[in-house]
Amino acid sequence: MIPLVHDLSGETVLVVGGGAVATRKARRFAAEASVIVVSPTFTERLRSTVDRTVGDETDDDETGTDDGRIELVRQRVDADDVATWIDRAEPALVVAATDDPTINAAAEAAARERDALVNRTDVSGDRDPGSVVVPATVEDGPVTIAITTGATSPAVSRYLRERIETEFDGIGDLARLSGDVRTELIERGVEPDTRREAVRAVVRSPAVQKGLQTGESNPRQLADGIVERVRDHEDDPGDTSEGQ
Numbered sequence: 001m002i003p004l005v006h007d008l009s010g011e012t013v014l015v016v017g018g019g020a021v022a023t024r025k026a027r028r029f030a031a032e033a034s035v036i037v038v039s040p041t042f043t044e045r046l047r048s049t050v051d052r053t054v055g056d057e058t059d060d061d062e063t064g065t066d067d068g069r070i071e072l073v074r075q076r077v078d079a080d081d082v083a084t085w086i087d088r089a090e091p092a093l094v095v096a097a098t099d100d101p102t103i104n105a106a107a108e109a110a111a112r113e114r115d116a117l118v119n120r121t122d123v124s125g126d127r128d129p130g131s132v133v134v135p136a137t138v139e140d141g142p143v144t145i146a147i148t149t150g151a152t153s154p155a156v157s158r159y160l161r162e163r164i165e166t167e168f169d170g171i172g173d174l175a176r177l178s179g180d181v182r183t184e185l186i187e188r189g190v191e192p193d194t195r196r197e198a199v200r201a202v203v204r205s206p207a208v209q210k211g212l213q214t215g216e217s218n219p220r221q222l223a224d225g226i227v228e229r230v231r232d233h234e235d236d237p238g239d240t241s242e243g244q
């Protein structure tokens with residue numbers, strides 16, 4: 001399996017099932033896409049996150065979603081209903097998250113026939129094309145770290161996610177800072193080899209990382225100092241003094 005990154009903004013994700021797993025996936029995808037959850041029951045957590053529930057007595061709106069929102073549809077589906085929902089919602093991704101393997105399999109087949117991606121939450125191991133795995137994810141600013149065990153051991157994915165979150169706390173700030181340095185060097189016309197070395201030195205500098213974490217020293221000033229030292233060194237390769 002080869003991980004790819006998918007932009008789901010402006011897309012719809014259809015989640016079939018309303019239990020603990022469906023709740024986790026719905027919340028995850030709602031960060032970017034519009035999510036429709038179809039199930040006869042929903043977790044309390046899901047109900048407390050959503051904007052409205054279609055099928056409840058209090059609801060009198062038309063079905064429809066905006067970006068980044070979750071809508072609940074209270075309905076037990078059979079294989080035909082799943083296909084109808086896919087035709088109606090035109091989702092980019094269908095999450096099959098019921099505790100009924102027959103329904104999950106029907107959702108997978110209907111999604112495939114309609115060229116939608118599918119996430120079978122109830123099976124491990126190899127997958128057919130178009131059947132995707134949801135990785136454990138660490139997000140910090142512009143940085144996304146996705147972890148998968150190739151659908152072998154989700155518990156290991158979770159364990160690694162927790163370790164990585166602790167180990168790389170603040171990595172988003174480092175990405176922003178080094179991104180700014182990089183853009184500036186490009187704008188100043190610094191040649192690529194020097195730029196590469198300078199940006200690498202900034203990213204790997206313990207002083208910059210500590211500055212970002214503690215706020216005690218000015219990380220941007222430290223980075224600029226490192227860049228200047230790298231550039232001086234490039235101008236005068238005879239100089240063997242070490243950068244920071």
Ligand SMILES: C[C@@]1(CC(=O)O)c2cc3[nH]c(cc4nc(cc5[nH]c(cc(n2)[C@H]1CCC(=O)O)[C@@](C)(CC(=O)O)[C@@H]5CCC(=O)O)C(CC(=O)O)=C4CCC(=O)O)c(CCC(=O)O)c3CC(=O)O
Pocket residue numbers: 024025028119120121122123124125132133134135136137147148149150151152153154155157158161
């Ligand atoms: C194949 C995959 C399909 C998919 O969902 O995409 C899948 C399938 C299954 N998971 C099961 C169980 C558990 N899943 C978790 C947790 C997560 N599961 C996630 C992904 C995936 N799970 C995909 C593979 C990812 C990979 O490649 O590694 C994560 C990473 C992402 C997410 O779901 O958001 C999220 C951690 C998020 C985080 O914490 O960061 C835990 C741990 C816990 O809860 O503490 C347990 C209990 C321990 C255990 O059983 O291992 C079962 C058995 C159900 C049963 O026995 O009934 C199946 C079905 C089967 O194995 O047949």
Ligand SMILES: NC(=O)C1=CN([C@@H]2O[C@H](COP(=O)(O)OP(=O)(O)OC[C@H]3O[C@@H](n4cnc5c(N)ncnc54)[C@H](O)[C@@H]3O)[C@@H](O)[C@H]2O)C=CC1
Pocket residue numbers: 016017018019020021022038039040041042043075076077078097098099100103120121122123154
């Ligand atoms: N991928 C993952 O990370 C994990 C996957 N699983 C798998 O995911 C499945 C679901 O797990 P949970 O959410 O814990 O189960 P659950 O029992 O809490 O929830 C199942 C949901 O499916 C709904 N449902 C059942 N039949 C339906 C139908 N015909 N139409 C619409 N909705 C229907 C139920 O009303 C309920 O909301 C499990 O069977 C298990 O195989 C379990 C744990 C983790």
